[in-house]
Amino acid sequence: MPEIFINGQPVQATAEETVLQAALRNGFFIPYFCWHKSLSIAGNCRICVVQQEGKDWVEIACNMPASEGLKVLTDSELVRAHRKATLQFITLNHPVDCGICDKAGECTLQDYHFEYNGERSISRDSKVRSTKFVPLGKRIVLDNERCILCSRCVRFTREISKSNALGIKERGDVSVVRAAEDASFDADPYSDNVIDICPVGALLSRSFLHKTRVWYLEPTPSVCPGCARGCTVEIWHRKPEWRLKALDPRQNTSIARVTPLENPAVNGPWICNKGRDLAQIFERPRALQPMRKGKPVELADAVEAAQALIADAKHPVALVSSWGSNEELAAFRKAIGGRFAAFVKPDHVAVPGEPIEDDLLIRADKNPNTAAAHALFGADAIRFDAGTDLVLVWGEGFEFGRLPRGAKVIFANSYLLPENGHADVFFPISIQTERAGHYTNFEGTVSAFEPCFAKAPAVIDAEALFATLAVEDKVHA
Amino acid sequence: MPGRQLIMTFPVTATSHTLADYRARGGYQTLGKALAMAPQDVTKEVSAAGLLGHGGAAFPVGRKWAVVKLDDGQPHYLCANADEGEPGTFKDRWILEHSPHLLIESMLITAHALQVRHAFVYIRGEFDLPYRRLAGAIEEAYDAGLLGKGILGRPFDCDINVIRGAGSYVCGEASGLLASVEGKRGYPRNRPPRLTVKGLYQRPTVVNNVETLSNVAGIIANGAEAFKKVGTPKCPGTQLVSISGHINRPGVYEVEYGYPLTKFLFEDCGGVTGGKKLKCIVPGGISTKVLTAAECEPLTYDKQSLEGAGSSIGSGGMIVIAEGTCMVRLLQVMLRFYHHESCGQCTPCREGMGWMHRIIDRIVAGEGRPEDIERLIEISKLNDGTTICGMGDAAGYATVGILAKYRDEFEYFIEHKRSRLDGNLEVPSVVPAEAGTQ
Numbered sequence: 001m002p003e004i005f006i007n008g009q010p011v012q013a014t015a016e017e018t019v020l021q022a023a024l025r026n027g028f029f030i031p032y033f034c035w036h037k038s039l040s041i042a043g044n045c046r047i048c049v050v051q052q053e054g055k056d057w058v059e060i061a062c063n064m065p066a067s068e069g070l071k072v073l074t075d076s077e078l079v080r081a082h083r084k085a086t087l088q089f090i091t092l093n094h095p096v097d098c099g100i101c102d103k104a105g106e107c108t109l110q111d112y113h114f115e116y117n118g119e120r121s122i123s124r125d126s127k128v129r130s131t132k133f134v135p136l137g138k139r140i141v142l143d144n145e146r147c148i149l150c151s152r153c154v155r156f157t158r159e160i161s162k163s164n165a166l167g168i169k170e171r172g173d174v175s176v177v178r179a180a181e182d183a184s185f186d187a188d189p190y191s192d193n194v195i196d197i198c199p200v201g202a203l204l205s206r207s208f209l210h211k212t213r214v215w216y217l218e219p220t221p222s223v224c225p226g227c228a229r230g231c232t233v234e235i236w237h238r239k240p241e242w243r244l245k246a247l248d249p250r251q252n253t254s255i256a257r258v259t260p261l262e263n264p265a266v267n268g269p270w271i272c273n274k275g276r277d278l279a280q281i282f283e284r285p286r287a288l289q290p291m292r293k294g295k296p297v298e299l300a301d302a303v304e305a306a307q308a309l310i311a312d313a314k315h316p317v318a319l320v321s322s323w324g325s326n327e328e329l330a331a332f333r334k335a336i337g338g339r340f341a342a343f344v345k346p347d348h349v350a351v352p353g354e355p356i357e358d359d360l361l362i363r364a365d366k367n368p369n370t371a372a373a374h375a376l377f378g379a380d381a382i383r384f385d386a387g388t389d390l391v392l393v394w395g396e397g398f399e400f401g402r403l404p405r406g407a408k409v410i411f412a413n414s415y416l417l418p419e420n421g422h423a424d425v426f427f428p429i430s431i432q433t434e435r436a437g438h439y440t441n442f443e444g445t446v447s448a449f450e451p452c453f454a455k456a457p458a459v460i461d462a463e464a465l466f467a468t469l470a471v472e473d474k475v476h477a
Numbered sequence: 478m479p480g481r482q483l484i485m486t487f488p489v490t491a492t493s494h495t496l497a498d499y500r501a502r503g504g505y506q507t508l509g510k511a512l513a514m515a516p517q518d519v520t521k522e523v524s525a526a527g528l529l530g531h532g533g534a535a536f537p538v539g540r541k542w543a544v545v546k547l548d549d550g551q552p553h554y555l556c557a558n559a560d561e562g563e564p565g566t567f568k569d570r571w572i573l574e575h576s577p578h579l580l581i582e583s584m585l586i587t588a589h590a591l592q593v594r595h596a597f598v599y600i601r602g603e604f605d606l607p608y609r610r611l612a613g614a615i616e617e618a619y620d621a622g623l624l625g626k627g628i629l630g631r632p633f634d635c636d637i638n639v640i641r642g643a644g645s646y647v648c649g650e651a652s653g654l655l656a657s658v659e660g661k662r663g664y665p666r667n668r669p670p671r672l673t674v675k676g677l678y679q680r681p682t683v684v685n686n687v688e689t690l691s692n693v694a695g696i697i698a699n700g701a702e703a704f705k706k707v708g709t710p711k712c713p714g715t716q717l718v719s720i721s722g723h724i725n726r727p728g729v730y731e732v733e734y735g736y737p738l739t740k741f742l743f744e745d746c747g748g749v750t751g752g753k754k755l756k757c758i759v760p761g762g763i764s765t766k767v768l769t770a771a772e773c774e775p776l777t778y779d780k781q782s783l784e785g786a787g788s789s790i791g792s793g794g795m796i797v798i799a800e801g802t803c804m805v806r807l808l809q810v811m812l813r814f815y816h817h818e819s820c821g822q823c824t825p826c827r828e829g830m831g832w833m834h835r836i837i838d839r840i841v842a843g844e845g846r847p848e849d850i851e852r853l854i855e856i857s858k859l860n861d862g863t864t865i866c867g868m869g870d871a872a873g874y875a876t877v878g879i880l881a882k883y884r885d886e887f888e889y890f891i892e893h894k895r896s897r898l899d900g901n902l903e904v905p906s907v908v909p910a911e912a913g914t915q
Contacts, residue, residue, distance in 0.1 A: 042822075043667040043823075044823045045824055046824045047824075065669060086825065089824045089827075092828045092832060125836070125839070149822070171819065171821045172819040172827060172830065172831065173816075173821060173828060175821035
């Protein structure tokens with residue numbers, strides 16, 4: 001364990017560490033653009049420079065082995081002068097796009113400029129121009145003038161997603177990042193991670209482009225329900241104080257974007273593109289009204305009808321949602337689970353063209369809580385024994401044509417589906433973004449999600465619903 | 478002849494590059510002698526001779542080789558750097574065109590010393606005749622059992638592959654070269670790790686200049702002591718010098734270290750063309766600092782003398798500049814080169830080269846500003862030691878060197894929006910060139 005000195009203070013480093021890693025781990029901040037803890041060392045931005053005590057030159061810290069007795073200064077005059085110069089070089093040809101750039105407010109270059117430079121450019125020559133708004137496929141747009149050629153995106157596609165879809169063409173100050181011409185970047189299910197790791201506004205999400213300023217948004221921690229990996233994410237939506245009456249009300253209550261919530265136990269700093277598109281799942285048209293055989297009714301009426309059906313059933317079967325949270329599953333088990341022969345149902349399966357499983361994050365099971373559901377209700381295949389007279393279907397994804405003839409149906413679902421009207425009793429239930437809860441992923445790791453939106457008045461939490469449906473077992477004559 | 482010769486020891490004919498001619502002048506006898514030595518003894522001999530690199534950095538060759546650990550159970554690689562990208566330098570091509578077997582034999586001896594099974598020559602793509610001669614020589618060597626398996630009937634196998642470049646100066650930088658050999662973009666690498674620890678395919682690799690390697694056969698043939706008798710005590714041996722510019726007899730000369738510089742220029746090379754006086758020289762490729770005629774007076778051609786005057790041997794590409802040449806235009810050509818060749822990886826060089834080029838273009842176009850000179854110096858300083866490879870530093874040295882000695886020309890150009898001189902870089906040759914050492 002080598003001991004090094006940073007700004008005079010002793011620091012215990014590990015044998016494989018660089019000075020940059022040792023410094024960050026011990027609370028010394030050294031700025032960096034091209035370094036990323038999950039990628040290989042590039043050492044090209046030159047802003048992480050430090051000075052060895054007694055020497056009159058600077059060296060990059062990201063590639064400096066932490067060797068025993070090394071003494072470095074991270075904030076000397078020489079270091080500050082070089083940082084300032086590096087920022088002058090980077091902003092030499094960087095367009096002053098802040099006013100129209102989505103990255104403003106979360107841009108590393110902006111932050112470092114104010115922290116370490118703060119002066120106008122000393123060049124009064126025109127800036128080098130390059131291509132702007134280059135579509136890198138359907139999801140991402142690239143602005144080469146803003147790009148500082150840190151190569152994080154290129155290294156990501158080589159080392160993490162392994163699509164090798166990005167590279168740099170030409171050389172010198174006319175170098176440009178480009179996507180491979182065989183559309184492999186579009187096919188890369190992890191492509192959108194380059195938006196997070198790009199330190200400037202060069203790589204941007206096309207779906208988020210120019211929608212809103214990031215400082216109007218706040219993130220809520222959640223869990224992606226797209227597969228059994230259960231990556232933790234942040235769902236961004238308008239801050240309460242920025243929910244302006246002048247805006248379209250949908251803007252105040254919708255998902256602006258989804259980003260990874262770093263999680264060493266599950267997904268590291270990445271998520272796949274399906275997680276970015278959670279709005280496509282959560283913002284489908286919602287069921288807002290309890291119904292009996294398609295006729296809208298009051299909730300109390302529907303509850304009474306359902307309780308009667310449950311009490312009278314001799315062979316009731318329940319199809320349990322694998323999107324139910326740990327809390328909802330436990331509530332179901334406790335309240336009425338004993339009455340039913342319960343089978344866990346996969347609410348979602350892979351759609352044609354969707355990646356099934358890979359070595360990185362994506363799992364074949366496209367449901368977030370199968371593990372907890374199986375633990376409570378077993379993993380048997382769904383079957384309806386002869387004499388099944390009531391089926392409680394919880395969650396979507398079950399083909400109603402497979403229901404046994406003559407059985408009554410109670411259906412609890414969130415989305416507007418034709419089947420809602422075919423059920424004897426239908427309850428509109430809340431979705432993940434409207435309540436707190438936990439999912440258990442395929443490895444048994446439990447992750448929490450929090451609510452970001454209010455649910456509609458007639459929508460009920462499944463947990464509460466199950467409690468109200470609990471009835472004493474009536475003795476049948 | 479500017480001193481004793483070690484490499485250019487034979488007259489160039491239509492066949493002097495062939496295997497037969499090379500054998501006739503004693504070629505491939507040293508290889509047998511070397512293979513009978515232990516590998517570490519070959520390295521010791523080269524170290525004792527004090528051989529320095531001829532690619533521009535003048536790094537002690539033995540010291541580079543000694544880092545490679547013998548018998549460490551992993552492949553070692555040797556790469557001859559025939560990229561010769563430094564402007565003004567065309568001396569390696571002499572060896573490739575007229576004595577490629579000298580390079581091959583030397584590479585085999587080196588491969589034995591470093592336990593190298595696969596060796597490479599990285600040759601710049603623009604070389605045509607040198608490449609054909611080299612490729613032809615390698616074929617002759619394979620046919621004669623001098624390459625491949627069981628060389629000279631000994632248990633020594635070695636293959637040499639020639640890899641052609643595609644027009645990048647920075648692929649002449651050792652780590653950029655290896656990146657190119659690996660099929661990647663020619664991006665130099667940060668050190669650590671050193672290439673002799675983790676080089677080609679992350680294995681110990683020695684990259685040496687063609688001329689450097691070509692000295693190895695002679696050192697093993699005649700011994701370190703004999704080598705040290707040539708040149709000076711601190712700078713043994715010779716340097717192939719390619720001299721061009723405003724000189725009456727341009728060409729490639731072998732200069733013994735310690736030979737008086739002005740004697741070389743005015744006697745061996747026939748002096749400045751057009752009947753003009755000497756203004757300055759670029760001693761060894763444009764990355765070395767210019768030396769004025771007055772500064773050249775007392776110098777001898779060796780590392781210590783040139784470094785004492787604030788310049789260096791560099792790559793041996795000497796450019797002669799006559800009185801009346803506009804130094805502003807000259808710097809413009811140099812900065813245009815550096816800007817074009819920057820690989821673009823690291824911030825100071827990528828942005829700085831373009832910046833410097835745009836500034837000098839403005840000055841030459843008559844739109845210079847007073848602060849431009851200080852700006853050029855500042856950018857040069859900020860590229861010194863802060864970049865991944867030495868190209869940023871090199872551009873800085875070229876700029877600072879010219880500005881230090883000819884600042885008045887730049888100030889004049891900025892103020893009067895034109896050159897104080899006629900602005901041309903060419904000088905008509907009045908004295909007909911005699912047959913040089915071609």
